[in-house]
Amino acid sequence: MQGDSLSRYAGWPIIIGAGLAGLMAALELEEPCLILAPSFTGEGTASTLAQGGMAAAIGPEDSPALHAADTLKAGAGLCDPAMVQRITEAGPHAVETLLRLDVPLARDEAGQLALHLEAAHSRKRIVFAGGDRSGHVMLHHTLQAARKKETIHWLEGTLEGFYAPDGSLQGVWSSAGFIPTGRCILASGGCGGLYQHTTSPLANRGITLALAAQAGATLRDMEFTQFHPTALIAAEPTHRLALISEAARGAGAVLRLEDGSRFTEELAPRDVVSRAIAAQLQQGHRVFLDGRTLPGGAFSAHFPAITQACHAAGYDPDNQMLPVQPAMHYHMGGLKVDHKGRTTLPGLWACGEVACTGLHGANRLASNSLLEALLCGQWAGQDVNACVADASPTIVAAPPCPTASTDWPLRVEMQHHLGILRTRTGIEQLLERTLPLARHNLCALTASFIAWGALHRLEQRGAHWRDDAPGLQPARHYDWHLHDLPL
Ligand SMILES: Cc1cc2nc3c(=O)[nH]c(=O)nc-3n(C[C@H](O)[C@H](O)[C@H](O)COP(=O)(O)OP(=O)(O)OC[C@H]3O[C@@H](n4cnc5c(N)ncnc54)[C@H](O)[C@@H]3O)c2cc1C
Numbered sequence: 001m002q003g004d005s006l007s008r009y010a011g012w013p014i015i016i017g018a019g020l021a022g023l024m025a026a027l028e029l030e031e032p033c034l035i036l037a038p039s040f041t042g043e044g045t046a047s048t049l050a051q052g053g054m055a056a057a058i059g060p061e062d063s064p065a066l067h068a069a070d071t072l073k074a075g076a077g078l079c080d081p082a083m084v085q086r087i088t089e090a091g092p093h094a095v096e097t098l099l100r101l102d103v104p105l106a107r108d109e110a111g112q113l114a115l116h117l118e119a120a121h122s123r124k125r126i127v128f129a130g131g132d133r134s135g136h137v138m139l140h141h142t143l144q145a146a147r148k149k150e151t152i153h154w155l156e157g158t159l160e161g162f163y164a165p166d167g168s169l170q171g172v173w174s175s176a177g178f179i180p181t182g183r184c185i186l187a188s189g190g191c192g193g194l195y196q197h198t199t200s201p202l203a204n205r206g207i208t209l210a211l212a213a214q215a216g217a218t219l220r221d222m223e224f225t226q227f228h229p230t231a232l233i234a235a236e237p238t239h240r241l242a243l244i245s246e247a248a249r250g251a252g253a254v255l256r257l258e259d260g261s262r263f264t265e266e267l268a269p270r271d272v273v274s275r276a277i278a279a280q281l282q283q284g285h286r287v288f289l290d291g292r293t294l295p296g297g298a299f300s301a302h303f304p305a306i307t308q309a310c311h312a313a314g315y316d317p318d319n320q321m322l323p324v325q326p327a328m329h330y331h332m333g334g335l336k337v338d339h340k341g342r343t344t345l346p347g348l349w350a351c352g353e354v355a356c357t358g359l360h361g362a363n364r365l366a367s368n369s370l371l372e373a374l375l376c377g378q379w380a381g382q383d384v385n386a387c388v389a390d391a392s393p394t395i396v397a398a399p400p401c402p403t404a405s406t407d408w409p410l411r412v413e414m415q416h417h418l419g420i421l422r423t424r425t426g427i428e429q430l431l432e433r434t435l436p437l438a439r440h441n442l443c444a445l446t447a448s449f450i451a452w453g454a455l456h457r458l459e460q461r462g463a464h465w466r467d468d469a470p471g472l473q474p475a476r477h478y479d480w481h482l483h484d485l486p487l
Contacts, residue, residue, distance in 0.1 A: 006177045009034045009153070013183040013384050014172055016159045016208065019045035020135075021352025021373035021380075022187030023142045024097075028381025031389075032151045036174050040154055042139045044201045046189050046353065047373065050135025051245035051306065052118055053128030054098070054374070055367040056091030059115050062123040064088040071368060074120050074269055075361025076462035077475040078221065083339060083358040087368075087375055094374045095127055103141045105129050117250045118366040120269045126367045132245055132303045135370065159188065159208055162215035162348065169215070169347025182347045183387060185380050186212065186335065187373075190353040194447055195328035196415035199231050199243040206446030208354060212335055213449065217345040219480045220336035220356040222446075223453030226364050226463045227420050228329035229273040230255075230289050232313055232322055241327045242309035244289055246270070246366050251302055253291035256321060271363055271420075271463045274326040278420040281325060288321035326420055330369060332360040332463065333453065336479060341380030349384060351376040362462025410434070410447065418450055423468045427455045439487055448485055453478050 013029055015022045018037035026035055042048035057067040067088040072079050095113070098105060105127050106114040116126035129137035146152050161173035162184070171180040188208040192200025213219055230248070231241035249255075249266040255273075256262055257280060264276035277287050291299040299317040300307040310317045334356040341349040341357075351357075352373040359372050413433060417426035430451045437444035456478055458469040 006174075006179050009155075010180045011389050012181060013185065014179060014181050015185045015187060016172070017045075017187035017189060017352070017354075018143070019047040019187060019189055019352060019373065020139055020142060020370060021377035022185070023139070023146045024374050024377030025185045025187060025351060025381040025384075026146055026152050027142070027149065028378050028385065029151070030385045032153065034153045034155055034179070035146075036155045036157055036159060036172075038156065038158055038203070040143070040156070042136065042143065044203050045139065046135075046192075046200050046204065047139045047370070048136045049199070049201070049243070050138070050370055051132040051243060051303075052247045052367050053116060053126040053134040054094065054138070054370040055118075055121065055125050055365070056095045056127060056371060057088060057123070057125055058092050058095055058113060058127070059123055059125055062125050064091060066122055067091060067125060070120060070122050071359065071365045072361075074363045074365040074462075076363055077472075078361035078462065078477065080358025086339065087359050087372060090375050091371055094371055097374060097378070098127070098138060098141075101141045101145050103129055103138050106131075116247050118246045119249065119267045119273070120365055121367075126247070128247075130305075132247065132305045138370065159211060161211055162345070164215040164345055164347070167216060167346070169345060183384055183389065184348050185341070185384060186343075186348060186350040186354055187352045187377060188354050190331040191446055191450075192328045192331070194411060194414050194443060194450075195419075196237070196411045197231060197241055197325060197327040199228055199241055199327050199329045202240050205443050206331070207442045209334060209449070210442035210445035212343065212345065212348065212350070213445065213480075213482045215345055215348070216481070217343045217348060218336040219449055220333060221362075221453065221477055222333040222449045222480065223457050223464050223478070224332035224360075224362050224462060225328055225418070225450065226270060226330040226332060227274040227326040229270060229277050229326050230324040231327035232310065232315070233325055234313065242306070242313065243327075243329070244306055244322060244324060245303070248289065248291055248299070248303060248306065251291075251296055252294045253289050253299070255324075256288050256290050258286045258288070269363065270366065271465070274420050275465060277324070277326055287324055289324050290321045291317050292319060292321070328415075330364050332356065332362065332364055333450070339379075340383040341376055342383065349380040351380040362464060410443065414447060418447075418454055420465060422454055422464070422466050424455065424466075427451050431455065435485065435487060438485065449480055452480060452485055
């Protein structure tokens with residue numbers, strides 16, 4: 001679709017991304033809206049890859065206060081307590097939303113919702129569906145509901161720029177052309193694709209973070225990247241790595257070295273387990289996840305989708321130990337938003353993984369992100385409903401022309417210098433490479449922001465571990481704008 005035909009969307013709310021956050025926002029909107037995404041099948045979303053499920057305090061011995069306490073503890077002093085309280089209190093409502101969408105959440109023999117335990121949760125509180133295909137099932141039902149809503153329109157393509165000449169949004173450039181609008185909800189996911197080893201869709205490279213920064217929006221705590229401890233080692237180094245969910249360790253799978261010895265507490269927080277594995281790998285050991293003798297039955301019966309991924313990689317989890325390594329999994333940093341999802345750029349909202357809401361702080365508690373995507377998507381949609389549309393959006397013709405390439409050496413260098421263990425020397429080496437490219441290469445710009453944050457955060461907090469700056473400094477956020485980088 002080109003030029004003129006896009007003018008019918010002028011002034012409409014535009015949603016970027018068709019993962020859980022974007023679809024939830026669209027379902028809330030009371031007026032016609034447009035979703036712009038490369039695909040509307042779930043392909044290319046992290047949402048559809050989620051295995052474990054969604055955290056919510058609905059168990060008989062649980063409470064939002066306990067859920068909040070676990071979230072705050074994982075966040076290592078950088079969570080926004082008010083946001084943590086708001087989201088954990090709304091957890092049971094998020095479960096109701098899923099049930100209203102007919103998501104077939106798993107139930108126990110008594111017909112109650114079944115709950116998983118995951119690392120660093122003090123109670124069983126993860127609702128799940130389709131065994132280990134929770135995200136796929138949740139997204140499928142959300143997509144079905146969105147398709148039935150006639151006021152939702154769909155445009156296949158990508159975001160290529162924001163137009164905000166006077167400090168507020170006046171339009172978006174898409175690969176199909178320019179759309180004048182004063183209201184956009186960015187729900188474009190994370191930036192795992194910037195890294196060599198990642199469990200995220202490779203197309204999620206943080207390009208939209210760079211575009212938002214170019215338009216003047218504030219980025220917060222960009223250095224906080226979470227590495228999942230157990231990604232299955234792939235034969236082909238450039239591929240996305242299959243994840244072996246924390247739920248496998250929750251069900252009793254253990255970590256071993258090549259000689260069968262154990263070396264860490266499997267259900268410790270993610271960053272602790274990731275660092276323990278990284279240290280073993282650095283010493284030349286190989287690390288395996290052993291799920292051969294789970295107390296509750298065969299691995300394949302518990303985790304059918306993970307088993308399928310293992311088989312595709314040539315492993316049989318019921319009878320073999322699985323070779324694993326940590327991989328970039330989730331970005332806690334992102335676009336700074338307030339409790340309504342508003343970024344610092346008027347007219348631009350953000351929700352889901354691209355946003356930094358204050359829920360995760362320095363480290364995300366497992367399964368809190370689907371919860372955040374669902375609720376913050378809804379809240380952003382509700383806030384857009386409350387905003388009056390700009391009656392006369394400006395029409396602009398000329399498209400911008402930044403490139404978004406992430407070359408393979410950059411992904412390798414990100415892994416090496418901005419991975420689990422970081423030093424000033426490594427971060428500076430990375431910046432020497434990315435800063436000269438950052439004006440014209442959006443991936444290099446986002447990488448530069450992550451490195452810039454890591455350079456300035458001289459401490460070991462949550463998922464950010466500076467080998468050369470032991471201990472904690474007083475808790476603070478780092479907010480960045482384009483002009484902060486020495487470009
Ligand atoms: C393997 C894996 C397992 C996980 N398991 C869990 C779990 O069990 N529980 C949990 O809570 N969390 C889990 N997570 C994290 C969670 O899935 C994500 O944080 C969450 O789904 C993010 O949702 P989102 O809607 O923000 O982004 P996504 O679902 O990633 O959707 C982003 C959308 O934006 C689109 N997009 C990107 N760039 C552009 C662009 N330039 N223009 C237009 N569109 C664009 C994408 O194509 C996609 O449609 C997991 C993540 C991974 C990778």
